[in-house]
Amino acid sequence: MNLPDGLLGWQWAVTGWGIYSIVMVWALKTAPWYKVKNDKNAQHVWFGAAFLLILLWSMSASISGGFSFHFLLMTTITLMFGPQFALMAMTLGLLGVTINGEEGWGMFGLNALLMGSIPIVLTWWLYKLAYRYLDRNFFVYVFLNGFLAAGLGSLLAMLSAAGVMYWGEVYSYEELRYNFLIFIPMLVAPEAFLNGFIIASLVLMKPEWVSSFSDADYLKGK
Structure with missing residues (x-):
C-alpha cells in the first residue's frame, strides 16, 4: 500500500526520507557489484x-481515505537479486510511478521503507535462517522463502503502515479496524501465492535468474 501525500505531517516525511537515505547508502556501498559489472544478461x-514493478504498482486499487493497494513482489525481487539490488529495483519502481504522477514525493521515503525495506529485510532474514537451520530442498525454498516470506512481508508492511497512521494521529484504532485492517487478510494470501508461484516457476525454468537458489544446495542428491 502507499501513503498519500498530505496524510501525515512533515516530520514523518522528513523521517522517512532520512531513514530511507541511510538504507540506500548502505545498499549502494555493500552491493556485490562484481556480480553484474560485466554480466549484460x-x-x-x-x-x-x-x-515490471512499475507496471505492477501502476495497477493499484484505491479505497476510501486515499489509500492504494497493489502487489509488492519484494520477496521475488529479493530472492532473485539479493537485498541490495532489491532495494535499488524497488527505488526505480517507486520512482517510475511517482514520476507518472500516481504517488507523491513527500511520502516517497516512508513508502519505500514500508513496502520495500520491510518485506525485503524479512525475506532475506528468513532465507538466511532457513539456509542455516533447515533442510535444503526445493519445497523448503519455495514454500518458506517464497510463499511464507511474501505473506509475512506483506502482513508486516501493512501493519507497520497502520501503526504509522495510528501514531501519527491520522486515524483512531476503530477507524483503522473498519477501514484498513479488514483488507489485510484479502491482500496477504494473494501476495504469498503470486510470489511463491513466480519463484517456483523461475527455479524450474530459469534458475540462473535466482541468485539465492543453487541446484547443488536444493536439488542435487535430494
Whole structure:
C-alpha cells in the first residue's frame, strides 16, 4: 500500500526520507557489484524486473481515505537479486510511478521503507535462517522463502503502515479496524501465492535468474 501525500505531517516525511537515505547508502556501498559489472544478461534481467514493478504498482486499487493497494513482489525481487539490488529495483519502481504522477514525493521515503525495506529485510532474514537451520530442498525454498516470506512481508508492511497512521494521529484504532485492517487478510494470501508461484516457476525454468537458489544446495542428491 502507499501513503498519500498530505496524510501525515512533515516530520514523518522528513523521517522517512532520512531513514530511507541511510538504507540506500548502505545498499549502494555493500552491493556485490562484481556480480553484474560485466554480466549484460544479469543487468537486463534486473532492469526488466524493475520495469515490471512499475507496471505492477501502476495497477493499484484505491479505497476510501486515499489509500492504494497493489502487489509488492519484494520477496521475488529479493530472492532473485539479493537485498541490495532489491532495494535499488524497488527505488526505480517507486520512482517510475511517482514520476507518472500516481504517488507523491513527500511520502516517497516512508513508502519505500514500508513496502520495500520491510518485506525485503524479512525475506532475506528468513532465507538466511532457513539456509542455516533447515533442510535444503526445493519445497523448503519455495514454500518458506517464497510463499511464507511474501505473506509475512506483506502482513508486516501493512501493519507497520497502520501503526504509522495510528501514531501519527491520522486515524483512531476503530477507524483503522473498519477501514484498513479488514483488507489485510484479502491482500496477504494473494501476495504469498503470486510470489511463491513466480519463484517456483523461475527455479524450474530459469534458475540462473535466482541468485539465492543453487541446484547443488536444493536439488542435487535430494
